[in-house]
Amino acid sequence: MTAIALRVNQLLDRRSLPVAQLLLRVITAAFAAILVIGALTTEGFLSVDNVKAILGSTAFVGIIAVGITVIMLSGNLFSLSLGTTTAVCAMLFLFALQAGIVVAIVATVALGAVLGAAQGLLIGSIGANAIIVTIGAGALQEGGAVWASGGSAVFPPKNAPGMSFLADTILGVPFAVYVLVVLAVAGEYLMRRTRFGREIYLMGENKRAARAAALPIVALTAGAFAVAGACAAIAGVLIGAFNQNASLLVSGTFTYDAIAAALVGGSVVTGGRGSIARTVAGAVVIATISDLLLLRGYSTGVQILVKGAVVLVVVVLLHINQREGER
Amino acid sequence: MSSVALKDPRRTRELARTSAPFLILALMLVAFYVLPQLSGREATVFNVFNSMQNFAALGLVALALGLTMIAGEFDLSVVGMYGLGSMLAVMTGKDSALLGLGIALLAGLFVGLVQGTIIAKLRINSMPVTLGGYLLLLGLTATIGHDDSQSYPNLSVGSSLDSVVAQIFSLRSLVAVGVFVVVTLAMRYTRLGRDIRAIGGDRRASRTAGVPVDRMLIGVFALSSVLSALAGALIAYSLATATPDPGLAPLIFAITAVLLGGVTLAGGQGAALAIAAGAITLSLLQELFSILGTPTYVSSLITGGLLVLVTIIAAPDLKQWWRTVRTRRGGPTASAASVGSSPAATVTGER
Amino acid sequence: MGRALQPGLMTAPPFIDARGITKRYGPITALDDVSFELRPGEVHALLGHNGAGKSTLVKILSGLVRPVSGTLTMAGEEVTLRTPQQAQQHGVALVDQELSLVPALTVEENILLGNVESPFLQRPGGSRAATREILDGLGLRHVAPSTHVRDLAIGERQLIEIARALSRDARVLILDEPTATLSDTEIEHVFRAVRQVVAQGRSVIYVSHRLGEVLELCDRASIFRDGRHVETRAVSELDRRGLIELMLGDVPEPSQRDGLHEDAGEVATVTIRNLSVPPRVQGFDLTARGGQIIALAGQIGSGASEVLRALAGLVPDAQGDVSINGKDVRLGSPRRCVDAGTVYASGDRKGEGLFLGHSVQLNLVATRLPALTRWGLVRRGAAASVARQLIDVIGMDRKRMRTPVVSLSGGNQQKVFLGRCLEQHAAELLLLEEPTRGVDVGGRMEIHDLVRVAAAHGNAVIFASTELDEVLDLADTIVTMHAGRVVRTLPRRLATSAEILGDMTHGNSESRAGVAA
Known part of the structure; x- marks a missing residue:
């Protein structure tokens, strides 16, 4: 233990800063090497079908991760209920299909945005802790969903109009992947070019300064969570259409996978730094790792384990790197 | 304006703050006794025993989380360690339950030390670190358990842990009570309690004053993980099974109990005894749900609503927000009143 | 003695x-x-x-x-x-x-x-x-x-x-x-x-x-x-x-300047009556006009910073009759105060001022995005040209436009911060807390010049400082503060360093023998 403490102390010492940088490079290189070697030696990894599979499994997580990135950039850590929101929205979507596909999609996205905005209002106005509010909101959404659905899975109406395109593949790639690409581009545009996006970045970088500069903190926070909720709802629509049924079980590991994607993409958890594009890259990396582990026959447990380890290492290394930059 | 004149209302407020968790517990006990009768049922001593059984598992997780919150941090990995503790106990304790327990506790110690060192030495936010830690532990739990629930063959361990002692306790809940007593004593009668509250209250001031901040932080995280592992191991022996993923329910319980116990997210405040009161209150509530046959979704709604409610009450900017809202909503009258006798106080109230 | x-x-x-x-x-x-x-x-x-x-x-x-x-x-x-x-x-x-x-x-x-x-x-x-x-x-x-x-x-x-x-x-x-x-x-x-x-x-x-x-x-x-x-x-x-x-030392007394500046069209008028900022400040009165630079001189705990924070809307409990250009301002919300024409630069540059990880350009335009936005989109050309103007005003190399602020020196950071606060709109109230804290001598003079130019353009400037040199160098009216109250208000040309030091450090030069007189 003391050896580790000593080592870390050294890392923090101004004179041995290059060591930290070196460590960062070594670990990144080692990681890349493992990936490449793994890719080359795993049968079936380097096939067109497998690449499509990776893209497909990136899509749902990626769409939610786009939303969680906006929350993270706004300086509100992350939401622990987006997976639940996704499931709830999938259920609403299948239920609302009886009113027509357009109505169903609009209603679902609106529900997601409202659920997010409500949490954001609470967090922005009274400084309530984002993690805890979202955990509580998750339980509320679960309770509400069970109450509304009677606890059973929701199926689409018999002659569901025109929703098959949502689950189709185009040029061999699932529709959801196109949605992810469009969302990522639109999200990047939102964050880089609009006043909303720029002010989210500013608020996330330094909330006290944002307050002193009279930026609209409550509106920005509510907006960030609304965007995240809407993204989760879009994922819910696609998942509902894909599965042809929806229950709370849909939420699965989406919440953590999306957070992991954003963190691995290099967004700083305390806000202000990172981007949606990087998050999508992070989602691809995680999907690739999962795919590789799956192909090599590792269990779900090992996949989660590796995800956790990657998150931990990336968070720590980014932190060290960032501190260095600020000296 | 000396502090003498103001001392009494402050004392009263302080007393109200510290006694609130126990008042809520008292109210809960009344409700626990009265509510079932209203619907023609009855709360028995066995129901109290059941509540304490729940407390034995989740109360310890609440204490683990609560200690990190008093120190101004937040350990999301408590559920991960709770899960890993139970899986390790089941998988390694087949021959000797004590061995399994020991291995679970050692694993907790190691995990806590590593997380604590990262957080203290790198001065890094504990949320992302412990989130990573949580995922890692979750994966480890599932890996060790071969992605499935694992049963513990020696059922006698569970039955002796759960045999009734003094009507409402079991050996397991007595262990939890004992841990709470020890931590309460340590918080009151040793330097540690003061130092933990100090580093949560004001990290910089504590460092300047000479508190060994880093060592305390590492210790708090180590203790947090050990307590979570203990809770997990005991519940696993009790149920004679360990699941690969305990879900978020234990975390929701722990956070709500800690906030009910008067610990604030800002840190620096809180006592183990009050956390115990919060945890017992919640255990009674959950038992009440089962006595009344409340549908799961209702209890889920109430639990979630309760968590959001206590979070709102504990929110740091609540007062400030309320003041701002008041001045904004008040318009001309309120602001004229607020500036008192000044004759120049005419406000156009354009908003 | x-x-x-x-x-x-x-x-x-x-x-x-x-x-x-x-x-x-x-x-x-x-x-x-x-x-x-x-x-x-x-x-x-x-x-x-x-x-x-x-x-x-x-x-x-x-x-x-x-x-x-x-x-x-x-x-x-x-x-x-x-x-x-x-x-x-x-x-x-x-x-x-x-x-x-x-x-x-x-x-x-x-x-x-x-x-x-x-x-x-x-x-x-x-x-x-x-x-x-x-x-x-x-x-x-x-x-x-x-x-x-x-x-x-x-x-x-x-x-x-x-x-x-x-x-x-x-x-x-x-x-x-x-x-x-x-x-x-x-x-x-x-x-x-x-x-x-x-x-x-x-x-x-x-x-x-x-x-x-x-x-x-x-x-x-x-x-x-x-x-x-x-x-x-x-x-x-x-x-x-x-x-x-x-x-x-043998630093000469800074040259005394004329309190009046050339007028540049619109001129701000600010009156503050009976301002109280719990728990410390009570009964604070002040009148400021465009072109004027007023120093609130006092040690930590004197209440000078608190007055500025209250005027910036950052203290929910603050009360008082404040009017800017004839319009009454209700305190307690940063938004309202900014709309009324106040601009606040905190003394905690890193904690409450700059967005350290972002570029010089974004920092310069951070508070004026609403004016640079059409249909929710930031007009990039307009934003860039405003940033160019401001970077010229603060005298920094345009090449630094894209540099993250965190990599600049303390003096340059402070210039970017003040640049953001300058020329928001005409005739406003600039509130500067410790405008040159942690800035070296050269940077300090440049920053003082920036403040003077801003005042000359018709802004009223109120700054809080614990540093005697800065008070004497920059202000044309000095308000000394101690323990939450104004000790006295006097024009710069009537002030001596010993007097100001005495007021700042002890509130009342008569009450206690032995204080610098």
Whole structure:
């Protein structure tokens, strides 16, 4: 233990800063090497079908991760209920299909945005802790969903109009992947070019300064969570259409996978730094790792384990790197 | 304006703050006794025993989380360690339950030390670190358990842990009570309690004053993980099974109990005894749900609503927000009143 | 006036002997090859302006920062102090300028906090008798040891901080500006405690701006200027005049400027009546006109910063009649105050000012995005041209436009920060808190020029400063503040440095003999 403490102390010492940088490079290189070697030696990894599979499994997580990135950039850590929101929205979507596909999609996205905005209002106005509010909101959404659905899975109406395109593949790639690409581009545009996006970045970088500069903190926070909720709802629509049924079980590991994607993409958890594009890259990396582990026959447990380890290492290394930059 | 004149209302407020968790517990006990009768049922001593059984598992997780919150941090990995503790106990304790327990506790110690060192030495936010830690532990739990629930063959361990002692306790809940007593004593009668509250209250001031901040932080995280592992191991022996993923329910319980116990997210405040009161209150509530046959979704709604409610009450900017809202909503009258006798106080109230 | 030196004081071997101490913070050299010695049984004053290096020396002696070079000997033994605990073990107790009390703990807990000799086992109230005695000695008879520090007034907190240091039986007691927030009676108690400490053969390092206190209490004084040690003299050889000369050096009095500027069209008018900012400031009145630069001169705790924060809408409880350009402003919300035409630049540049990770350009336009937005989209051309204008105004190279602010020097960071606050709209109220904190001399002059230009354009400028030089150099009207109240308001041309220093450090130059006059 003391050896580790000593080592870390050294890392923090101004004179041995290059060591930290070196460590960062070594670990990144080692990681890349493992990936490449793994890719080359795993049968079936380097096939067109497998690449499509990776893209497909990136899509749902990626769409939610786009939303969680906006929350993270706004300086509100992350939401622990987006997976639940996704499931709830999938259920609403299948239920609302009886009113027509357009109505169903609009209603679902609106529900997601409202659920997010409500949490954001609470967090922005009274400084309530984002993690805890979202955990509580998750339980509320679960309770509400069970109450509304009677606890059973929701199926689409018999002659569901025109929703098959949502689950189709185009040029061999699932529709959801196109949605992810469009969302990522639109999200990047939102964050880089609009006043909303720029002010989210500013608020996330330094909330006290944002307050002193009279930026609209409550509106920005509510907006960030609304965007995240809407993204989760879009994922819910696609998942509902894909599965042809929806229950709370849909939420699965989406919440953590999306957070992991954003963190691995290099967004700083305390806000202000990172981007949606990087998050999508992070989602691809995680999907690739999962795919590789799956192909090599590792269990779900090992996949989660590796995800956790990657998150931990990336968070720590980014932190060290960032501190260095600020000296 | 000396502090003498103001001392009494402050004392009263302080007393109200510290006694609130126990008042809520008292109210809960009344409700626990009265509510079932209203619907023609009855709360028995066995129901109290059941509540304490729940407390034995989740109360310890609440204490683990609560200690990190008093120190101004937040350990999301408590559920991960709770899960890993139970899986390790089941998988390694087949021959000797004590061995399994020991291995679970050692694993907790190691995990806590590593997380604590990262957080203290790198001065890094504990949320992302412990989130990573949580995922890692979750994966480890599932890996060790071969992605499935694992049963513990020696059922006698569970039955002796759960045999009734003094009507409402079991050996397991007595262990939890004992841990709470020890931590309460340590918080009151040793330097540690003061130092933990100090580093949560004001990290910089504590460092300047000479508190060994880093060592305390590492210790708090180590203790947090050990307590979570203990809770997990005991519940696993009790149920004679360990699941690969305990879900978020234990975390929701722990956070709500800690906030009910008067610990604030800002840190620096809180006592183990009050956390115990919060945890017992919640255990009674959950038992009440089962006595009344409340549908799961209702209890889920109430639990979630309760968590959001206590979070709102504990929110740091609540007062400030309320003041701002008041001045904004008040318009001309309120602001004229607020500036008192000044004759120049005419406000156009354009908003 | 100084205390008669104790026999043997001048010959006893020094308890602390620091040689050639140098400390740098980034590009700023806080201490430059400083030597210092402290003898047993003496009260040793450290004198100098803000930024002279006193506090840095104090931090090194108490283990809070480590010097780049130099040696430190304590009781004849060479030591390296890595942590406050190590300093404590060598017998040093510090009363920091920034209080190091934990508000959530009780008085008694705070006094015991961090004491390396505090036993592992504690009884609540176990040291109550000892605590009581120390508190009584400091005139805190009315404070119960079980009171929470958050419930105490600022002066009482300062005394608790001193009580903690006294409770440690240290061989060296360092008091860094212990009296800035205290009343006369409270100061008498502190003096008595200090005299008791030295009577036991222990030593006290006394850092203060207040010359009267130094003359009354101290045996020797070391004077610092710009990170250098100027001189150490026996206080008995000195008087007020001499001390001020040593502190100010041979810097000429800054040239006096005319209060009026050329008018540039619209001119701001600001009236502030009966402003109160709980818990400290009450009954603050001020009138400002465009072109005017007003200094609120006062030490930490004087209320000067609080007034600015209230005017910026950052204090929810603040009340008062404020009108800008004839329109009444309701305080309590940053948005309302900004809409009314105030611009606030916090003294905490990194914590509450800049968005460090973002580019110079984004920082410059951060507060004017609404004006640069059409249909929710930021007009990039317009934003870039505004940023170019501002970067020219602050005199920075346009090539730095895309650089993250975090990589700039302190002076340049401050310029970017002020640049963001300039020329938002015409005729506004600029509120600048410590406009040149942590900025070197060259940067300071440039920043002062920026402020003057802003005033000349018709803005009213109110700045808060704890630094005498800055007040005298920049302001045309000086409002001195102490303990939450205005001491007096006077035009720059009628002010002398000694007067201002006296007001800032003691509130009322008549009430106490020996204060700089």
